[in-house]
Amino acid sequence: MKITLVGCRGFGRVHLNAYTELRKEEIGKDLEIYVFSRTEEFAKECMKEFDANGYFTSYDDVLKSDANIIDLVVSHDAHETMGVKAMQAGKNVMIEKPIARTEEEAQSLINTSIKKGVKFMVLENHYFDPTVWKAKELMASLGKISLIIVRNTRRNSPPGWRRDKRLMGGGALIDGGIHYIDTMLNLGGEYSEIKGLCKNTFSGLEGEDTSGGIFNFKGGYLGIFMYSWASKSENFSHFEIYGERGSIKEDGVIYSGKPYGNLIVDIEGIKEKMIQIEKINTVKEEIKGFINALIHNNEVPMNPKIALRDLIAVREIYRQCGEI
Incomplete structure (x- = not known):
């Protein structure tokens, strides 16, 4: 090969x-x-x-x-x-x-x-993080879902083409932020509308460096999204899921090569506990999956229509912001 x-x-x-x-x-x-x-x-x-x-x-x-x-x-x-x-x-x-x-x-x-x-x-390595899919599996234990929160903030002032809105297709959201849009949609499913806001502050980008969105999911719950290249990175939960019987939170402790940490599960009738997730290199796993699909002539492990789905959500936030 x-x-x-x-x-x-x-x-x-x-x-x-x-x-x-x-x-x-x-x-x-x-x-x-x-x-x-x-x-x-x-x-x-x-x-x-x-x-x-x-x-x-x-x-x-x-x-x-x-x-x-x-x-x-x-x-x-x-x-x-x-x-x-x-x-x-x-x-x-x-x-x-x-x-x-x-x-x-x-x-x-x-x-x-x-x-x-x-x-x-x-190659959307967040899609290959088992933390997300374990959380998705456990969501049924929460009963009726009310709210999903997905967020990431950091200080980032990149040089070169990332400063150019035309080359990027936008700002921080279409670059690093689309990872977290992917997670939001993998957890939340289909939505009926998005309300979005964007700001350009001090990161040096032509496009936005800070954005937020509220997703109205067809499952009857809301999703709150936040992404920024103009805020200090903190060791907070990158995603949280709330339901009538409790909550599921990512612990915010990141390991090399893996976007998300372990899960903190607090469900009615069950003492709060940490669920350990396998520590894998998600970039290696996505490439390995593609090679396997070629060797065995199978479908690729992440259909490109999922990547299109993520882009459509990003672009809808941009439309709401007046960025496009």
Whole structure:
């Protein structure tokens, strides 16, 4: 299996570390990893640092190669153009979240993958965190649900393309915030409406750096969402679920490679207890799942329509804010 990573900097290094770990497992023992950078010196450095099998400095050469998978860790504006070109060349494609900047770009990627018969998945590592799915399983124990809260705050003033609203497709929400939108929708299900607010304060972005939303879920409960790059990061619960018989809270203690910690369950008739969740590298697990789907010709573990669902919610908050 040959994989070419496009984007050695930033989160691309997280992918490369995941590949290093995968090569220690049975599924990855025959993996060949190639890297791409337009700067040859950096491409060589990246290849040496991560013990890759080779490097490219031309994307056209990547497309002409015999790579089975192209892993795109690039700016949001390049997702559709580079992804579609790869699919048209017969390549299976992984793209870091978000799926794209707009619904139209996202649908173009999905349609092309179907037309060309290649596998396509958005790498949304929060979707692969077992903490979320254990909480979802336990929700039935709460009886009637009243409220779901999902939030994350941090101080972040990124350089480069993330400051550009056009390249990003927005601000902090479409970048880091879409992770937590994914969690909100995985827990809450379908919604009938969203009320959103956004602010641009002092992070240096052209787009918003702080946003909030209220989801009116069809299950009869509310979801309150908050995300910011202009607030101090605190060790609080990243999600909380309240029902008539008690609550389920993520404990806020984050482990390397895993977005969420353990669960604190307080249900009527049961003494409050901590439920320990397996500590996994969610980036490694999502990539491993995609490789497995290719080997066994199965459906990818996260359908790209889920990534489109998440983008639609982000875009609705932007519409409510007057950002688009």
